[in-house]
Amino acid sequence: MTFAQEKALSTPASVSTASAEQPKISVIGTSAYLIEAPGAFDLAAQRRIWALAHAVEPWPEIRELVPGVTNLLVILKRTPEEPEQFEARLRHEWDCARSIDLTGKTVDIPVTYGGEHATDLAAVCDYTGLTDREVVRLHWQGNYTVVALGSAPGFGYLHGLDPRIHMPRKTVPSLRMLKGTVTIGGMQTGVSVLTGPNGWNSIGFAELPMFDPMKDPPALLAPGDKVRFVPERIEL
Amino acid sequence: MIEVLQTGPLNTVQDLGRFGFRNAGVTSSGAMDRLALSVGNLLVGNDKGEAALEVQTFPFRLRFDRDTTVAITGADCDARLDGRRLPPWWAIAVSADQVLELDTPRRSARAYLSFAGGIDVSPVMGSRSTSLRGGFGGLEGRFLAANDRLDIGGAGTFALPPHGFGAKPPEAALAEHFPTSDDGTLLVRAIPAGEYALFGAEAERFWTQTWKISSQSDRTGYRLSGEPIRLASPVELRSHGVVPGVVQMPPSGEPIVQMSDANTAGGYPKIAGVIDVDLWRLGQARIGGRIRFVQSTVAEARAAERAVQAYLEDIRSTVPMLGQALAGMVRR
Numbered sequence: 001m002t003f004a005q006e007k008a009l010s011t012p013a014s015v016s017t018a019s020a021e022q023p024k025i026s027v028i029g030t031s032a033y034l035i036e037a038p039g040a041f042d043l044a045a046q047r048r049i050w051a052l053a054h055a056v057e058p059w060p061e062i063r064e065l066v067p068g069v070t071n072l073l074v075i076l077k078r079t080p081e082e083p084e085q086f087e088a089r090l091r092h093e094w095d096c097a098r099s100i101d102l103t104g105k106t107v108d109i110p111v112t113y114g115g116e117h118a119t120d121l122a123a124v125c126d127y128t129g130l131t132d133r134e135v136v137r138l139h140w141q142g143n144y145t146v147v148a149l150g151s152a153p154g155f156g157y158l159h160g161l162d163p164r165i166h167m168p169r170k171t172v173p174s175l176r177m178l179k180g181t182v183t184i185g186g187m188q189t190g191v192s193v194l195t196g197p198n199g200w201n202s203i204g205f206a207e208l209p210m211f212d213p214m215k216d217p218p219a220l221l222a223p224g225d226k227v228r229f230v231p232e233r234i235e236l
Numbered sequence: 237m238i239e240v241l242q243t244g245p246l247n248t249v250q251d252l253g254r255f256g257f258r259n260a261g262v263t264s265s266g267a268m269d270r271l272a273l274s275v276g277n278l279l280v281g282n283d284k285g286e287a288a289l290e291v292q293t294f295p296f297r298l299r300f301d302r303d304t305t306v307a308i309t310g311a312d313c314d315a316r317l318d319g320r321r322l323p324p325w326w327a328i329a330v331s332a333d334q335v336l337e338l339d340t341p342r343r344s345a346r347a348y349l350s351f352a353g354g355i356d357v358s359p360v361m362g363s364r365s366t367s368l369r370g371g372f373g374g375l376e377g378r379f380l381a382a383n384d385r386l387d388i389g390g391a392g393t394f395a396l397p398p399h400g401f402g403a404k405p406p407e408a409a410l411a412e413h414f415p416t417s418d419d420g421t422l423l424v425r426a427i428p429a430g431e432y433a434l435f436g437a438e439a440e441r442f443w444t445q446t447w448k449i450s451s452q453s454d455r456t457g458y459r460l461s462g463e464p465i466r467l468a469s470p471v472e473l474r475s476h477g478v479v480p481g482v483v484q485m486p487p488s489g490e491p492i493v494q495m496s497d498a499n500t501a502g503g504y505p506k507i508a509g510v511i512d513v514d515l516w517r518l519g520q521a522r523i524g525g526r527i528r529f530v531q532s533t534v535a536e537a538r539a540a541e542r543a544v545q546a547y548l549e550d551i552r553s554t555v556p557m558l559g560q561a562l563a564g565m566v567r568r
Contacts, residue, residue, distance in 0.1 A: 071474060
């Protein structure tokens with residue numbers, strides 16, 4: 001009886017935990033698998049994604065791994081013979097994956113806040129109800145972690161933005177935002193790396209090159225790096 | 237060396253693509269029709285992945301500065317060598333000062349010019365493909381312009397029949413492995429992707445309707461126009477990696493198919509993914525063209541992949557035999 005009771009108690013608990021922790025695995029075409037961590041965005045989920053990437057990296061059938069924001073895209077060299085088996089292996093690795101704390105470097109990015117390139121600073125003030133001075137201060141006082149690179153060469157998605165200055169992406173993107181523009185997109189921030197259309201909100205400008213195709217590695221930032229923004233000038 | 241005499245915009249040096257830097261936000265680039273590029277290279281005795289010219293705006297003219305062998309594959313664009321017509325999917329030995337001309341193709345979008353030894357530009361991050369958006373690779377990271385001169389690697393010519401020789405185009409050689417429609421609509425096979433289920437009953441119309449390739453389409457991606465397919469409530473996904481062939485559904489409800497110069501990451505819901513083996517056909521689709529998606533399976537895709545592999549292997553093994561047979565005839 002005691003045994004049965006214990007079982008009755010433990011079974012539902014383990015079922016709910018397991019189902020809550022199941023990642024979503026989907027395909028893009030025939031040779032790309034996307035694994036999305038369950039639950040809300042947090043650094044713990046991100047660290048588990050990094051651990052998963054680390055674990056599957058040596059698999060010979062993998063051509064490229066693209067860690068995203070709490071997800072991982074696994075691109076194979078060719079269409080797998082047994083797709084279900086491959087998916088099961090990924091699921092197993094997720095179950096085994098714990099956490100990696102990437103000990104990245106710290107990158108200081110000097111920024112000119114405000115000024116001609118901060119075309120969305122006024123809108124950020126309107127949305128947040130803060131003064132421009134407060135928005136800028138909250139931005140440079142933050143400690144940021146590079147969650148993932150993507151979208152454009154060397155662009156780092158930075159986590160750690162103060163919730164008081166979260167700001168949704170623009171419904172109408174800027175058509176020609178300069179490379180180097182310091183931006184806020186939702187709960188993330190980053191420095192744009194290409195001049196062109198951009199839906200994030202600009203609040204400043206940084207000269208530091210984020211990408212050089214001739215360097216090894218070409219991207220200045222890597223997942224796990226810490227980033228600090230250093231206010232070089234504030235033009236308000 | 238070859239010299240570009242005349243070109244429209246957006247013609248570039250491409251190979252099979254740049255891999256290994258997608259996790260740094262670097263798109264793969266590479267030929268839109270990788271099969272045509274592979275065949276062109278094999279016809280001139282190269283490995284299938286050497287750099288070639290992708291010509292998508294016409295007319296295009298170039299002059300050879302030395303003897304070499306050239307192959308023209310992909311779209312049939314009435315190629316002429318010193319005014320003399322060449323059949324499509326053809327390789328031929330050329331001599332210094334000869335001029336090759338390509339005109340606007342009547343169907344298909346892109347022609348490939350492969351040269352014995354390949355286009356010799358410096359690889360950047362392991363590839364000679366041009367990334368126009370990134371401004372690197374190929375020739376100074378830009379598209380070709382008149383008076384550009386490009387080095388070709390290797391020794392130059394190898395034994396060929398005097399009037400050249402050709403490969404059977406994949407449309408014909410692989411006809412039974414790629415579906416066609418009666419009305420000329422391009423059929424593109426795809427597999428449901430991550431957010432497919434969210435579209436519910438709406439998803440059916442993704443397969444049944446004929447989509448038009450809008451004028452806002454290029455090497456980055458194709459925007460399709462048709463009757464919109466919308467989600468009951470909008471979904472914003474966390475930024476995740478994507479690959480060419482992904483069919484995303486932005487809030488407008490008209491799909492975007494990402495192509496060779498695609499962003500490496502996206503956040504739009506994904507309704508489907510084009511099977512890799514069909515990407516070359518999509519790469520040959522033209523603005524204004526009509527396409528329909530056909531739901532496929534991995535098993536079907538693998539069967540087509542095996543057929544493509546055998547087709548390429550056949551060309552790879554035939555070309556040197558042809559050379560040896562000719563050399564034997566010359567000795568006799």
